[in-house]
Amino acid sequence: MQDILNIFVKSIFIDNMIFAYFLGMCSYLAVSKTVKTAMGLGLAVTFVLTITLPVNYLLETKVLKQGALAWLDPSFAELDLSFLSFIMFIAVIAAMVQLVEMVVEKFAPALYSALGIFLPLIAVNCSILGGSLFMQERAYENIGQATVFGFGSGIGWLLAIVAIAAIRERLKYSHVPAPLRGLGITFIITGLMGMAFMSFMGIKL
């Protein structure tokens, strides 16, 4: 239980997708003009991360890793398919996003119209593929840890984008040097927020 909690806190604050690894910056910058849309995108990212990570975890441990196919036939024990992981992960993510889109459209039309435009965009959001690749690199022990890591990373991303959106709403009323307006100042603020988040480093439960 404790290690799960630890992974959760770590993935939100210390290994924050945006402030520590800059993943998903494109949509982070493009969709952070108002808090409402930022919230929508953040929720969608959290949702997709939480469901793609367990699937990719199974794929990694049961199919791709060296010797992972041994459950099928002992003669596959030498097989190492990990060079295929990029294309498999991205295929799973694209398929899951499509699936989620259809399910949400059918059963939760209100949520669908709120997330609508963002859902298809998520397939090419770096933080989703990044989550799967970090999961592969860090070799989590079981599917629970991988899922919690996905959920935590999503929450961290949500936190970051909502915070920057709130700041940008206020920023409209401040006097920023002309060449820095818009993009430049957003970068600087993200940098400052990143520094603030670094104070969480070393927290352990």
Add this chain to the structure above:
Amino acid sequence: MSAEMKPKKEGLFSKKNRSLLIDPMNANNPITVQVLGICSALAITVKLKPAIVMGLSVIVVTALANVITSLMRNMIPNRIRIIVQLVVVASLVILVDQVLKAYVYDVSKQLSVFVGLIITNCIIMGRIEAFSLGNTPWKSFLDGLGNGAAYGGILIIVAFFRELLGNGTLYDYPVVEWMGLYDLGYKNNGMMLLPPMALIVVALIIWVQRAKTPSLIEKD
């Protein structure tokens, strides 16, 4: 092919083609103007060497992905084009990843997941969507080359300052030590090695560029 696509004899490096190659460097820079592809750009700019390798990989992938999708542009059904593009890009990235692992293993370890993240680099998808699906292979190649190079250029500028100021080295050569600045009491700024400083260096680059080219300044 349709009638208006009839090739008007155009030199390989006509003025229009050259502008495809050069425009992305400044007025249409993918990072500082279009804000694409920052995702994987900043985490690997702590040192010059990985930044250069990353820049080269992205140039290769953008140029080849543009050519391949451009060759197939009349065959791809519109509805599934994103998947087709992802498959093309992912296959190219796998190739690049295997080459890096074979020839520069240490750099490939440093880049870790960021090689894989070239797949979701918005520059590549953006150029395919915006350019190569409607243009001939040679033009798409130049466009991909230009955009990849512009991306690599920014990576190298950022990595140059971060490595020089943060570590006192350039491409692992101890430049600051050779200049003897440490004896004068100079200290490295360790802050430059931390992730947030990458964002601030990019912001400064944007500031300089927009101050020089006022047409790029955003309204309101």
